[in-house]
Amino acid sequence: MTEPASASPTPAQAAGRLLGAADIRRIAADAGISPTKKFGQNFVIDPGTVRRIVREAGVQPTDHVLEVGPGLGSLTLAILETGARMTAVEIDxxxxxxxxxxxxxxxPDAADRLRVVNADALTLTPQSLPDFNGDDRFALVANLPYNVATPIVLTLLERFANLxxxxxxxxxxxxxxxxxxxGTKIYGTPSxxxxxxxxxxxVGAIGRNVFWPAPNVDSALVLFRRHPAGAAPADRAGVSRExxxxxxxxxxxxxRKTLHAALKKIVPPEAYDRAGIDATRRGETLSIDEFVQLAAALEGARA
Structure with missing residues (x-):
């Protein structure tokens, strides 16, 4: 259930209030900011929605959070309300x-727990963004620009091992x-x-009416947890991500082609036998573990 916009923070949370629709429009007008398609900007105008995001993310006061695409600050304030420290990366x-x-x-009491970085999230590295280098782990909580959402999460996971x-x-x-x-129609490379x-x-759907401007598509929340150390497919098989x-x-x-046809320039026939995978299957039926098995067989054939 969405919390009412007037919900007050608990004693453990930072004092202040979240942004409503009128606040968003005033801030944008004062700063001369108009949402642009170039940066995929659709600003959240509902306090209940951003509190829901933070709640689903499980943000705690001891957490260090990365937000990509903070926009005018709706979700930023909801994260800071928990007492967490955060870095917000904004391209505009x-x-x-x-x-x-x-x-x-x-x-105002939360201002010293926020650092804002003007950068493209796709260019971030632990060297260019050292904020999280001293953390065992950190979390990404964000309303991502829809046109680059998948590249952003995959790039950050590759470069920041403690994400x-x-x-x-x-x-x-x-x-x-x-x-x-x-085996599903929507299963693909990103999956x-x-x-x-x-x-x-x-972990939930988000309606279009909580944004300004309202997008032409529906939205949803995705919760991700990294494999524990030693439990990832690669750790078990010893193969490279590449x-x-x-x-x-x-x-x-x-x-739509079989593995034998699609991978004929890469995988020799004997690798399928070694991996225990039927070469007449299609790639869309293979799990990540099976792709890893095939990669291990391929690397073994080259050794």
Whole structure:
């Protein structure tokens, strides 16, 4: 159930209030900011929705959180309300410049727990964003720009080994693909690659009327947890991510073809026998574990 907009923070939370529709429009007008399709900007205007996101993410006061695409600060304030520390990465310079002022206005006691970085999330590395280098783990909580949501999560998981969990709001179609299982029509490259890093599930739908401007698509929440150390498919098989992802890309590049046909330039026939996988199957039926088995057989054949 969505919380009412007037819900007050508990004593353990930061004092202040969240943004409503009128606040969002005033801030945008004052700063001369208009939502742009270029950056996939649809600002959340409902306090209940951002509190729901934070609740589903399980953010605690001791957490260190990364937010990508904070926009005008709706979700930012909800994260800070928990007492957590956070870094917000915003690609749009005027929006990034405005965000600290918004936090200072609506939740001044939390201002020292926020750092805003004006950068493209796809360029981030532990060197360019050292904020989380001293953490055993951190979480991504974000309303991601829908046009680059999948590249963002896969890039961050690859580059930041201590990115342990994420709760992101994305286009519903993207959410379904990220959490899809083998053998379904929507199972594809993003599904398999995300499964390499951990497990994902959809945890709720979000209506269009909580955004300004309202998008033309439905939205959903995706919760992800990284595999525990030693439990990932690669840890068990000792294969490289590059080899597995090369097989995945080739298999889904011609998804209606059998593995034998789609991977004939990469995988020799004997590798299928070694992996215990029928070469007449299609890539869309293979789990991440089976792709790893095939990669292990391929690397073994090359050794």
């Amino acid at each position: 310079p005027p929006v990034a410049e405005r965000l600290p002022r918004t936090v200072a206005e609506f939740m 342990d969990t994420f709760l992101v709001m994305v286009q519903k179609e993207v959410a379904d693909r990220l959490a899809a299982q083998p 398999v690659k995300l499964a390499w890093y951990g497990t994902a599930q959809t 080899t597995v992802f090369r097989l995945v890309d080739a298999a889904f590049g011609q998804r």
